[in-house]
Amino acid sequence: MKRKYAILSCALTLLSVLAPAQTGTGKVCLAPVPKVLKGYSSPEVQCxxxxxxxxxDDRVPIALSExxxxxxxxxxxxARHTVVVRCDGKPNQTFRFRFADYxxxxxxFFIxxxxxxAQLWEDKQCPWCKCRE
Incomplete structure (x- = not known):
């Protein structure tokens, strides 16, 4: 009987530690588009x-700045998020992500x-992402 309570106590402790990491909101910084895009892309992503x-997701599309x-x-x-990248208004690339994967x-986000x-990395790895909070 004591063993069951010990296991239950450990499980509840672990859940209380992990639960805060599972709630809240995340952010994506959209980096400027490089002024010169070299021509090594595959034909499917040419722009x-x-x-x-x-x-x-269902948010309004945002024009990337230079x-x-x-x-x-x-x-x-x-949530699992869907990102659609358009070039000249036409779908160019699509991918999905979860914050839990990071x-x-x-x-x-950057091109x-x-x-x-399209690339999605952790912000701390991207000095070119300069979003102010």
Whole structure:
């Protein structure tokens, strides 16, 4: 009987420690588009211009800037999010992510300058993401 209570007590302690990490909101910083995108992308992601927009879930699409970062906040960290990248208004790339797949609740979205692929990294790994909170 005491063993059951000990196991239950340990389980409740673990849940109380883990539960706070499972709640709240996350942020994605949208980095500026590189002014020069080299031509090593695959044909599926080619974009002739720098006119990119990013849409996260059902939110309004956001035009990426060439000069400043843009903060997207209040994203549920428990949800699975869908990101649609458009070039010249046409779908270009789509991917899904969960904050649980990262160690941080602050992420950086950017267009890779060499391959023109959409990337999502932890913000602390991206000095080019300069969102102000």
């Amino acid at each position: 002739g211009s720098l006119d990119f927009t990013v849409q996260i 000069t400043k970062s843009i903060l997207v906040d209040k994203l549920d960290i428990r 160690q941080s609740q602050k992420l950086c 890779h300058g060499l391959y023109k692929t």
